Amino acid sequence: MDATEFEAIGTHWRIDTPLPLTPHAGAAVLAIVEEYDAVYSRFRADSRIAQLAPGGSITLPAHGDALGRLYRTLYRLTDGAMSPLAGTSLEQLGYDAGYSFVPRGAPAAAPDWDGNLDWNGVRLTAHASVTLDVGAAGKGQLVDLVSDLLCAAGYPDHVVDAGGDMVHRGATPAQVALEHPYAAGSAIGVVELGGRALCASSSNRRRWADGLHHVVNAATGHCVDTVVATWVLAADAMTADGLATALFLAEPDTLLAEFSFDYIQVFSDGHARFSSPLDGALF
Amino acid sequence: MSTSPRRWAVTGLAAVSLLGTAGCAASSPAPAGGSGITGPYADGTYTQSGSYQTPGGEETINVTLTVESDVVTDAVAEPMPSNPTTELYQGKFSSGIKEQIVGRNLDELDVTKVSGSSLTSSGFRSAVDQIKAEAVQ
Numbered sequence: 517m518d519a520t521e522f523e524a525i526g527t528h529w530r531i532d533t534p535l536p537l538t539p540h541a542g543a544a545v546l547a548i549v550e551e552y553d554a555v556y557s558r559f560r561a562d563s564r565i566a567q568l569a570p571g572g573s574i575t576l577p578a579h580g581d582a583l584g585r586l587y588r589t590l591y592r593l594t595d596g597a598m599s600p601l602a603g604t605s606l607e608q609l610g611y612d613a614g615y616s617f618v619p620r621g622a623p624a625a626a627p628d629w630d631g632n633l634d635w636n637g638v639r640l641t642a643h644a645s646v647t648l649d650v651g652a653a654g655k656g657q658l659v660d661l662v663s664d665l666l667c668a669a670g671y672p673d674h675v676v677d678a679g680g681d682m683v684h685r686g687a688t689p690a691q692v693a694l695e696h697p698y699a700a701g702s703a704i705g706v707v708e709l710g711g712r713a714l715c716a717s718s719s720n721r722r723r724w725a726d727g728l729h730h731v732v733n734a735a736t737g738h739c740v741d742t743v744v745a746t747w748v749l750a751a752d753a754m755t756a757d758g759l760a761t762a763l764f765l766a767e768p769d770t771l772l773a774e775f776s777f778d779y780i781q782v783f784s785d786g787h788a789r790f791s792s793p794l795d796g797a798l799f
Numbered sequence: 800m801s802t803s804p805r806r807w808a809v810t811g812l813a814a815v816s817l818l819g820t821a822g823c824a825a826s827s828p829a830p831a832g833g834s835g836i837t838g839p840y841a842d843g844t845y846t847q848s849g850s851y852q853t854p855g856g857e858e859t860i861n862v863t864l865t866v867e868s869d870v871v872t873d874a875v876a877e878p879m880p881s882n883p884t885t886e887l888y889q890g891k892f893s894s895g896i897k898e899q900i901v902g903r904n905l906d907e908l909d910v911t912k913v914s915g916s917s918l919t920s921s922g923f924r925s926a927v928d929q930i931k932a933e934a935v936q
Contacts (some may be wrong), residue, residue: 566884598904671847676913680912680915682912690911690912691909691911692910692913692914695915696900699902703905703910704902706908716914717898747914753847782900786899786900789896790895791894792893
C-alpha cells in the first residue's frame with residue numbers, strides 16, 4: 517500500500533492506494549480539493565459562497581445540486597435544526613471567519629431557509645444577508661469527489677481519509693477505530709469498513725469556550741449537548757457526513773425512514789445507541 | 800406474512816479483538832474500563848436470547864456469537880417477531896443500547912484507521928503509529 521498525504525480544508529488527508537499515485541493523478545486530486553474549497557469555504561473572503569453574504573445569486577458546480585438536495589432533506593427531517601444557514605448562528609457564538617471565538621451576544625437562531633434562500637439545482641440565491649456553512653456535508657462530498665476521481669484515474673482500490681471522514685473502495689476492508697469522545701489515545705470500538713463511507717461528528721474538540729462548540733441547532737442557535745459523538749456508515753461520504761451531524765439533531769428512526777445507513781450515537785452521560793448491524797462494534 | 804425469522808450475519812463487523820493483540824499484550828496498559836472480564840475465552844459458538852417490551856407485547860431476539868482464539872469471528876442476530884409491526888421495524892429500525900462506553904488503548908487494537916474528531920485525527924493517527932512502533936520493539 518502507498519500513502520499520499522497532504523493538508524487541506526483544515527484537516528489532514530491521507531489516500532491509500534496499492535500503487536503510488538502518478539504525479540498527474542496527485543495533481544488532479546489537489547486541484548479538485550482546491551476548487552471545492554474556493555467555492556464553499558466559509559473562512560475565505562474570496563470563496564464563491566462568501567459572495568452571497570450581502571444577498572444575491574451564485575452558480576455552483578454541477579455537484580452543488582446533490583449537496584443542496586441533501587441539505588434540504590435533512591432540514592426537513594430535523595425541523596430546521598440542520599441548515600446551511602447555520603453559519604449565522606455559529607458566527608453569533610464566535611466561530612467566525614476570523615476565528616475570533618468571542619460570542620457576539622446571546623445565541624441566535626439561523627434565518628429560516630424559506631424566504632431567505634433558494635437552492636434550485638446549481639443556482640443559489642440569497643434574499644437577505646446570509647452566512648452559508650455547508651461544513652456538515654461538504655467535506656464528505658469532497659471525499660466522494662476525490663474517490664470518484666481515483667476510480668476514473670485507474671485506482672479502483674483506495675481509501676480516502678479526510679481527518680477521520682473516509683470512503684473505502686475495493687476488495688479488502690479496513691478496520692477503523694472509533695475515537696473515544698473524551699479520552700484521547702483510546703477508542704470505544706472498531707468497525708470494519710468495506711465499500712462504504714464512514715463519517716464522524718463530535719462536539720468534543722472543536723470547542724472554544726465552556727459549552728460552545730461547532731455543532732449548533734440552527735432552529736435555536738444553541739449548541740447541542742445531549743449527543744457528544746456520532747458515526748455513520750453509508751454508501752457515500754456526503755450522505756454519511758450529513759447524517760452524522762443530523763444525528764445530533766434528530767432521532768435515528770426519523771432519518772432511517774429516508775436513508776439507508778448504520779450509526780452509533782454517544783450521549784453526554786456516556787451511554788451509546790447503535791443500529792443492530794453494528795452490534796459488537798463497541799467494546 | 801412469513802413467520803420465518805430474518806437472519807443477517809455481521810461477520811467481520813464483529814471481528815473485534817476481545818483481548819487485544821496478543822503480541823503486544825505484555826507491553827499493553829490495561830484497558831481503561833470495561834466489565835472486568837478479560838478471558839481467555841473458550842472457542843465455540845454461543846447463543847443467547849433476550850427479550851424486550853414493545854407496545855404489542857414481549858418480543859425476543861436471538862444472538863449467536865462465534866469465538867475463535869479470543870476473537871469474535873461471527874455474530875448473527877435472529878429477531879423472532881411475534882407481531883407484524885415488530886417484524887417490520889426490527890429490520891431497518893432495530894437498535895441497541897450500550898449503557899456505558901468503554902475505552903481501550905489504541906495499542907491494543909489492530910486497526911489501520913481512526914475515525915473521530917476531525918481536527919485531531921491526524922495527530923491521533925500519528926500517536927497510533929508511534930505507540931505501535933514502540934510496542935513492537
